[in-house]
Amino acid sequence: MQGKKVLIADDEPDILELLAYAMEKEGYEVILAHDGEETIKKALKHLPDIILLDVMMPKKDGIEVCRQLRTEKSLEETIILILTARSEEYSEVAGFDAGADDYVTKPVKLRSLLSRLEALQRRGIKNNPSVLQAGPFAIDREKYLIVHGLEEIKLPRKEFELLYLLASMRNKVVSRDRIFEEIWGKDVIVVDRTIDVHIRRIRIKIGEQYIQTIKGVGYKFVAED
Amino acid sequence: MQGKKVLIADDEPDILELLAYAMEKEGYEVILAHDGEETIKKALKHLPDIILLDVMMPKKDGIEVCRQLRTEKSLEETIILILTARSEEYSEVAGFDAGADDYVTKPVKLRSLLSRLEALQRRGIKNNPSVLQAGPFAIDREKYLIVHGLEEIKLPRKEFELLYLLASMRNKVVSRDRIFEEIWGKDVIVVDRTIDVHIRRIRIKIGEQYIQTIKGVGYKFVAED
DNA sequence: TTCAACAATTAACAAATTCTTAACAGGTTA
DNA sequence: TAACCTGTTAAGAATTTGTTAATTGTTGAA
Numbered sequence: 001m002q003g004k005k006v007l008i009a010d011d012e013p014d015i016l017e018l019l020a021y022a023m024e025k026e027g028y029e030v031i032l033a034h035d036g037e038e039t040i041k042k043a044l045k046h047l048p049d050i051i052l053l054d055v056m057m058p059k060k061d062g063i064e065v066c067r068q069l070r071t072e073k074s075l076e077e078t079i080i081l082i083l084t085a086r087s088e089e090y091s092e093v094a095g096f097d098a099g100a101d102d103y104v105t106k107p108v109k110l111r112s113l114l115s116r117l118e119a120l121q122r123r124g125i126k127n128n129p130s131v132l133q134a135g136p137f138a139i140d141r142e143k144y145l146i147v148h149g150l151e152e153i154k155l156p157r158k159e160f161e162l163l164y165l166l167a168s169m170r171n172k173v174v175s176r177d178r179i180f181e182e183i184w185g186k187d188v189i190v191v192d193r194t195i196d197v198h199i200r201r202i203r204i205k206i207g208e209q210y211i212q213t214i215k216g217v218g219y220k221f222v223a224e225d
Numbered sequence: 226m227q228g229k230k231v232l233i234a235d236d237e238p239d240i241l242e243l244l245a246y247a248m249e250k251e252g253y254e255v256i257l258a259h260d261g262e263e264t265i266k267k268a269l270k271h272l273p274d275i276i277l278l279d280v281m282m283p284k285k286d287g288i289e290v291c292r293q294l295r296t297e298k299s300l301e302e303t304i305i306l307i308l309t310a311r312s313e314e315y316s317e318v319a320g321f322d323a324g325a326d327d328y329v330t331k332p333v334k335l336r337s338l339l340s341r342l343e344a345l346q347r348r349g350i351k352n353n354p355s356v357l358q359a360g361p362f363a364i365d366r367e368k369y370l371i372v373h374g375l376e377e378i379k380l381p382r383k384e385f386e387l388l389y390l391l392a393s394m395r396n397k398v399v400s401r402d403r404i405f406e407e408i409w410g411k412d413v414i415v416v417d418r419t420i421d422v423h424i425r426r427i428r429i430k431i432g433e434q435y436i437q438t439i440k441g442v443g444y445k446f447v448a449e450d
Numbered sequence: 451t452t453c454a455a456c457a458a459t460t461a462a463c464a465a466a467t468t469c470t471t472a473a474c475a476g477g478t479t480a
Numbered sequence: 481t482a483a484c485c486t487g488t489t490a491a492g493a494a495t496t497t498g499t500t501a502a503t504t505g506t507t508g509a510a
Contacts, residue, residue, distance in 0.1 A: 142397040144439050156496055157441040
């Protein structure tokens with residue numbers, strides 16, 4: 001991995017230093033900021049891949065900074081992760097509304113932070129909106145629900161993920177190989193028919209017309225709009 | 226920060242003076258009121274940014290005043306913070322229904338009051354109550370108490386925190402990993418079943434229908450509104 | 451058009467996983 | 481000491497996931 005850029009913003013020098021040290025050791029190129037305004041300025045200048053943002057900061061708090069950064073086209077791909085004191089409200093999660101990709105409670109446990117980051121990078125965030133609009137369905141990862149008009153459809157995990165995968169590629173064929181890889185992973189071995197069976201179950205629950213079979217290739221989620 | 230206006234309402238002159246002094250020092254422009262009716266009159270006249278409201282007041286008690294003020298369009302943006310004696314019944318405080326944004330117990334710790342205020346202002350009122358309203362419950366962080374209608378349910382710490390976590394993310398799935406991290410922290414090792422058992426205990430106390438299991442993923446607190 | 455040959459559908463079943471629940475025990479607090 | 485909180489364990493429910501096999505559908509070559 002070549003050095004990705006991370007911008008760390010916190011007003012407490014101790015924490016800043018600690019994080020900087022840790023991230024550098026992980027091979028990141030580190031940029032620092034001490035308050036809200038500096039954060040925004042430096043973010044626009046350096047276009048970092050990741051921004052760690054303390055909620056409590058002078059000049060402009062983390063939530064506000066986050067909201068503002070999210071309007072920037074040039075930072076579309078940037079992962080924004082919010083740091084929040086444990087004592088503060090969980091509802092501080094309001095940060096999500098501001099466009100944060102995740103948040104971590106302080107005191108920061110480095111292992112946790114790093115693994116969270118890795119997870120975010122691995123799946124390339126932006127293709128992973130928590131609510132996916134697909135045809136008449138809203139597929140909500142956070143609620144683990146498919147919403148169809150007024151009806152809420154519950155799917156078990158594997159089915160949910162399969163549908164999510166297909167819907168996220170709407171109108172494109174997803175090959176059986178690809179499905180195996182995404183849903184089961186490289187290591188797990190399951191019989192071919194397993195996919196068909198899951199498709200079946202999904203069709204029963206959401207209706208037959210949305211998932212189309214492409215013989216010899218895979219499946220396709222079809223939807224207008 | 227330019228001087229915001231704060232209206233302080235209390236019938237005890239000592240407290241009034243103390244608060245007035247403290248708030249002035251913080252740079253607020255202070256307006257005083259000694260009873261319920263005066264409070265309403267002055268609130269409408271000065272349109273303060275913040276109102277500190279004692280529960281016990283002559284003429285009209287704090288709750289009632291609060292309720293009335295909340296119907297005023299011109300005070301929509303105003304933060305209303307209720308002061309209540311620690312000894313008082315919680316159910317009186319339940320005047321959250323009356324539209325208060327937070328409350329503080331007397332004797333007032335100034336630091337706590339100020340930081341509470343700051344937090345409220347920072348994020349536009351609606352979100353840092355020490356009481357979280359979730360469906361039919363008011364979850365009181367200060368007292369580790371769940372209020373459900375007229376009933377007060379006392380939960381032990383771990384159960385309380387777990388419920389609070391779920392409720393603060395209402396309608397969203399909280400993964401088991403996340404729960405471990407938030408409630409126990411990454412270092413503590415507890416067996417998997419521990420979460421289930423705590424969920425069980427909470428369900429027994431608040432009713433079965435509020436916490437939903439998402440198999441293989443986590444738990445979800447469900448509530449309308 | 452018909453017929454292999456292959457692919458997907460489907461129901462029924464079996465296995466595996468994941469939760470529920472009660473009971474218990476150590477630790478702490480009042 | 482009693483009462484309570486917290487975590488553990490283990491049996492068993494419930495649900496999800498995977499397999500199988502009979503059946504149906506599709507395709508293209510004869």
